[in-house]
Amino acid sequence: MAAYPHLFLPLKVGSHFLKNRIVMAPVETGLEKQDYFDPRVVEFYEERARGDGPGLFILGNGVVHETGLRNLKDPVLTAGLLNNAVRLTSVIHESGSKVLLQLQHHGAGADHMFAVSASRFRNRDTGRTLHRAPGLLVSHLISQYSLFAYHAILHGEFDGVEIYGGRLSLPNVFSSRLFNRRHDKWGLQARTLFAVELVRRIRSFVGPAPIISYRLSLLDLHAGGSEWHDLLAFAQALHYEGVNLFSFDIGFTPNSVPVNSDLTPAGVWVPFMEKFSREIKVPVIFGHRMPGPDRLDDILQNNITSLVEIGRPLIADARWVEHVHTGKPVRPCTLCPHGCTRPDRREGREMLACIADPYVLRRSHKHPGGLDILVVGGGPAGMAAAREGALRGHKITLVDEGPELGGLYRLCAKIQGRSSIAELLKVQERELVELGVEIIRNTRATAQWIEDNYSGSRILLATGKESCMPDIPGIDTPNVLSLEDLLQGRVPVGHRVAVIGSGNVAVDVTRHLCTHDLKAHDEWCCAWGIGDPAEHIGGTLGVIPHLNPAPRKVYLINETNETTEELFAHERRLYEVQWLRMHGVNIFDEANVEQIDSHSVRVSCEGEEGSTILRVDHIVVVGDREANAELQNELTELGIPFEAAGSMKFKAPFGTAGEAALDGIYVLQALEKRSL
Numbered sequence: 001m002a003a004y005p006h007l008f009l010p011l012k013v014g015s016h017f018l019k020n021r022i023v024m025a026p027v028e029t030g031l032e033k034q035d036y037f038d039p040r041v042v043e044f045y046e047e048r049a050r051g052d053g054p055g056l057f058i059l060g061n062g063v064v065h066e067t068g069l070r071n072l073k074d075p076v077l078t079a080g081l082l083n084n085a086v087r088l089t090s091v092i093h094e095s096g097s098k099v100l101l102q103l104q105h106h107g108a109g110a111d112h113m114f115a116v117s118a119s120r121f122r123n124r125d126t127g128r129t130l131h132r133a134p135g136l137l138v139s140h141l142i143s144q145y146s147l148f149a150y151h152a153i154l155h156g157e158f159d160g161v162e163i164y165g166g167r168l169s170l171p172n173v174f175s176s177r178l179f180n181r182r183h184d185k186w187g188l189q190a191r192t193l194f195a196v197e198l199v200r201r202i203r204s205f206v207g208p209a210p211i212i213s214y215r216l217s218l219l220d221l222h223a224g225g226s227e228w229h230d231l232l233a234f235a236q237a238l239h240y241e242g243v244n245l246f247s248f249d250i251g252f253t254p255n256s257v258p259v260n261s262d263l264t265p266a267g268v269w270v271p272f273m274e275k276f277s278r279e280i281k282v283p284v285i286f287g288h289r290m291p292g293p294d295r296l297d298d299i300l301q302n303n304i305t306s307l308v309e310i311g312r313p314l315i316a317d318a319r320w321v322e323h324v325h326t327g328k329p330v331r332p333c334t335l336c337p338h339g340c341t342r343p344d345r346r347e348g349r350e351m352l353a354c355i356a357d358p359y360v361l362r363r364s365h366k367h368p369g370g371l372d373i374l375v376v377g378g379g380p381a382g383m384a385a386a387r388e389g390a391l392r393g394h395k396i397t398l399v400d401e402g403p404e405l406g407g408l409y410r411l412c413a414k415i416q417g418r419s420s421i422a423e424l425l426k427v428q429e430r431e432l433v434e435l436g437v438e439i440i441r442n443t444r445a446t447a448q449w450i451e452d453n454y455s456g457s458r459i460l461l462a463t464g465k466e467s468c469m470p471d472i473p474g475i476d477t478p479n480v481l482s483l484e485d486l487l488q489g490r491v492p493v494g495h496r497v498a499v500i501g502s503g504n505v506a507v508d509v510t511r512h513l514c515t516h517d518l519k520a521h522d523e524w525c526c527a528w529g530i531g532d533p534a535e536h537i538g539g540t541l542g543v544i545p546h547l548n549p550a551p552r553k554v555y556l557i558n559e560t561n562e563t564t565e566e567l568f569a570h571e572r573r574l575y576e577v578q579w580l581r582m583h584g585v586n587i588f589d590e591a592n593v594e595q596i597d598s599h600s601v602r603v604s605c606e607g608e609e610g611s612t613i614l615r616v617d618h619i620v621v622v623g624d625r626e627a628n629a630e631l632q633n634e635l636t637e638l639g640i641p642f643e644a645a646g647s648m649k650f651k652a653p654f655g656t657a658g659e660a661a662l663d664g665i666y667v668l669q670a671l672e673k674r675s676l
């Protein structure tokens with residue numbers, strides 16, 4: 001019997017047959033800014049659609065009006081733009097899949113001077129005060145939605161549209177009692193009128209056949225958010241007006257609860273969604289941090305949902321559906337906080353980039369190949385350069401001093417919640433072998449070794465960075481550990497630990513040191529104050545009951561002049577800091593470490609008198625790193641030309657693995673050009 005039979009059953013939605021139960025979630029690529037249907041976007045979807053692809057695609061972020069742009073540099077849909085959509089919709093249709101265009105108005109999430117909301121209010125995340133949308137504009141916006149739905153279906157050949165109604169979007173704020181304080185017809189007496197009218201108008205424009213999906217805010221995750229009965233009545237009204245598919249978003253803002261992060265157990269939202277689908281007899285799409293294919297198949301078999309939506313896993317592995325269907329290993333998404341979900345890239349300033357597939361959206365140009373290239377260092381940059389070189393037909397040798405590839409990135413797999421990194425490296429290493437890359441392990445390349453064995457080869461160095469200790473009195477004390485010491489488990493770490501460092505890596509390490517099993521669903525929901533799905537759906541935040549104590553007492557000493565909260569507010573990952581506090585971590589911000597002794601650290605903080613002595617068993621320093629430049633210097637001395645790639649070139653102590661990998665690819669291409 002085929003693997004996962006329920007995932008691959010067809011389904012009828014409205015008048016359309018979907019070939020399987022898998023939906024590719026809307027993911028804006030960042031290229032929309034230049035051309036919504038850029039050839040690279042077409043290629044991105046073609047790669048995912050061909051053969052065994054998802055039965056349904058939803059294309060993200062089709063903004064219907066200037067007031068609804070997230071920022072003013074992004075494009076607004078136009079009729080002309082939608083005529084060009086046929087390039088994209090036809091490649092999806094050729095593979096037998098269907099495609100919807102998501103119609104968006106970012107509403108109170110928009111960050112520019114023309115942004116509007118249901119009522120005037122200040123968005124604390126963006127600091128922006130939103131104008132109240134005048135009645136005439138509200139009617140105009142409804143016309144714009146309907147017009148673009150019509151164009152998308154008639155000229156762009158989409159099979160339907162999805163109205164985005166999540167996370168502070170205009171339909172979301174209009175339907176919310178927190179944000180809609182209007183006294184006109186769109187106001188308090190009929191908060192849902194905006195969305196209902198929108199659906200009614202679109203259905204009347206496009207006729208009965210196309211799919212109209214509505215992305216509901218299932219849980220607002222905010223005190224005063226929609227209650228369960230509000231949501232049901234709203235969904236029923238939308239269905240009555242012509243919605244024939246529902247999908248979900250969760251939370252007003254990504255700041256307070258880790259909706260999709262690795263802190264969120266896979267499948268945690270399913271019980272909330274199940275409660276919804278038991279009441280509403282319309283096909284529903286469940287997404288967000290979904291579990292693996294085994295559980296997905298069970299969820300479908302038990303009629304908990306009609307369709308499952310996959311986002312990041314389909315970015316990480318374009319052939320995710322085929323690999324699941326044929327039982328081949330999937331290239332996993334590692335849920336990295338610094339990849340595709342980075343706020344700067346989500347705001348359209350950068351193209352989609354992914355550590356699992358660093359070259360996503362940047363497809364290789366054809367190249368005759370033929371070079372002999374030695375890549376030194378098997379971290380993300382070296383592996384990506386080797387893969388790219390082999391794909392372009394070069395003979396690649398990759399040498400690494402360790403028994404396994406991955407460098408510091410492999411060590412990160414030991415951090416709580418990051419174990420999928422090891423899985424990813426395994427898949428990537430197998431890909432290198434399949435591409436014919438010769439891998440030499442346990443060999444520290446010296447300039448002499450290179451001259452003796454690879455004198456005719458082009459050399460690409462990706463030797464990364466290593467820890468270096470800051471200049472603090474007592475730093476030589478034996479109980480001071482580097483990141484490598486900690487993650488390689490060189491020393492059993494005691495019960496009281498101070499972490500010196502700031503930013504993501506320091507927070508990750510701190511979290512790792514107070515690892516706590518958050519897998520149990522109830523405990524998780526309780527921890528974040530979300531409430532019991534059986535009771536109600538509107539969550540109340542801020543009530544955070546005491547959790548089991550963390551296995552050790554951890555102090556985080558942040559030596560920068562920004563507080564940890566400020567650093568993470570920019571990242572929109574305040575929940576990470578909240579998580580640390582929930583686990584009893586004491587954070588010292590704007591701190592200065594004055595002295596380290598064998599069992600204590602003396603810390604003083606900006607603006608505070610005196611210093612604090614922390615009794616600790618170990619001190620972990622994650623602050624400074626410097627390029628591993630020994631080989632670089634030797635090669636320079638011998639006059640052997642080379643190109644350096646990856647984190648060894650980065651100014652910041654830590655780059656992201658994705659940035660390093662991308663740099664590896666760019667340097668490989670530069671080296672190739674110079675060799676022509």
Ligand SMILES: Cc1cc2nc3c(=O)[nH]c(=O)nc-3n(C[C@H](O)[C@H](O)[C@H](O)COP(=O)(O)O)c2cc1C
Binds near residue numbers: 061215310311312
């Ligand atoms: C790069 C990126 C872009 C996204 N763009 C959109 C979008 O335009 N519209 C939308 O409704 N959701 C968007 N999302 C959210 C996804 O549709 C999906 O809900 C989320 O990634 C969680 O699903 P996953 O755990 O399967 O990735 C985006 C997510 C990512 C990672």
Ligand code: SF4
Binds near residue numbers: 312334354
């Ligand atoms: S960038 Fe990271 S989170 Fe995004 S798809 Fe790739 S591996 Fe997953």
